Amino acid sequence: MAYDGEDAANLVARLNAELRDAEPQAVLRAAIDLFGDKVAMVSSFGAESAVLLHMAAQIKPDIPVLFLDTGMLFGQTLDYRQKLAAELGLTDVRDLRPQFQDIAVHDPSADLWKSDTDACCNIRKVLPLDRALEGFDAWITGRKRFHGGARMRLKVVEAADGKVKFNPLANWSKEQLDAYALRHKLPAHPLVEFGYPSVGCWPCTRPAESEDVRGGRWAGSDKTECGIHVPRADGPALDVGGDI
Numbered sequence: 001m002a003y004d005g006e007d008a009a010n011l012v013a014r015l016n017a018e019l020r021d022a023e024p025q026a027v028l029r030a031a032i033d034l035f036g037d038k039v040a041m042v043s044s045f046g047a048e049s050a051v052l053l054h055m056a057a058q059i060k061p062d063i064p065v066l067f068l069d070t071g072m073l074f075g076q077t078l079d080y081r082q083k084l085a086a087e088l089g090l091t092d093v094r095d096l097r098p099q100f101q102d103i104a105v106h107d108p109s110a111d112l113w114k115s116d117t118d119a120c121c122n123i124r125k126v127l128p129l130d131r132a133l134e135g136f137d138a139w140i141t142g143r144k145r146f147h148g149g150a151r152m153r154l155k156v157v158e159a160a161d162g163k164v165k166f167n168p169l170a171n172w173s174k175e176q177l178d179a180y181a182l183r184h185k186l187p188a189h190p191l192v193e194f195g196y197p198s199v200g201c202w203p204c205t206r207p208a209e210s211e212d213v214r215g216g217r218w219a220g221s222d223k224t225e226c227g228i229h230v231p232r233a234d235g236p237a238l239d240v241g242g243d244i
């Protein structure tokens with residue numbers, strides 16, 4: 001498989017046809033073969049992150065891994081990011097932090113999350129990731145359909161904001177993830193044993209109170225996504241929509 005500069009919409013349609021039922025490792029290999037140094041993986045080093053990071057490390061340990069250090073993460077997540085990257089042999093994990101000026105202007109007291117979670121996610125997640133992705137043509141995410149909500153329509157390959165997005169685990173179930181982690185003896189995020197099936201920033205994450213894996217994220221509000229997977233209204237025409 002090679003990227004011959006074909007029209008982006010055609011490329012995404014072709015890749016989806018080829019990879020729709022492929023194993024995650026095959027999707028990862030296709031992304032890396034096609035885009036080489038122009039593809040990055042985005043990881044939260046959260047409760048489910050170890051599986052995809054382990055698969056990537058087997059194929060390309062120097063793949064750029066973009067980690068959003070929002071300044072609001074649990075200390076356990078920061079420790080886990082260090083430990084897991086070292087254990088898996090990932091050599092290019094990049095810590096993305098909010099821009100000083102954005103924090104100084106919009107969130108000097110670090111409490112914007114109390115009044116406007118979308119604005120807080122924008123300066124702490126969306127903008128830092130947008131800046132980091134400028135040098136890439138494609139990125140890899142860890143989203144799965146079993147997360148529910150809009151993710152139930154997630155495709156293995158999608159296009160958004162001028163880039164191709166690969167979701168190698170889109171088809172996988174929670175049971176498949178757990179079995180893989182067990183088989184490869186992957187260390188769990190330290191908060192999993194305390195009832196957190198999904199881990200984000202500390203102000204916006206609670207232990208799960210239901211079967212909904214992401215039910216503890218922004219609990220009590222309508223918010224279900226931080227914004228990094230929401231297409232920009234003013235994004236380039238590549239966005240084919242309907243995927244997230």
Ligand code: SF4
Nearest residue numbers: 117120121124201204
């Ligand atoms: S998840 Fe909460 S604390 Fe983290 S960036 Fe979004 S609103 Fe802010």
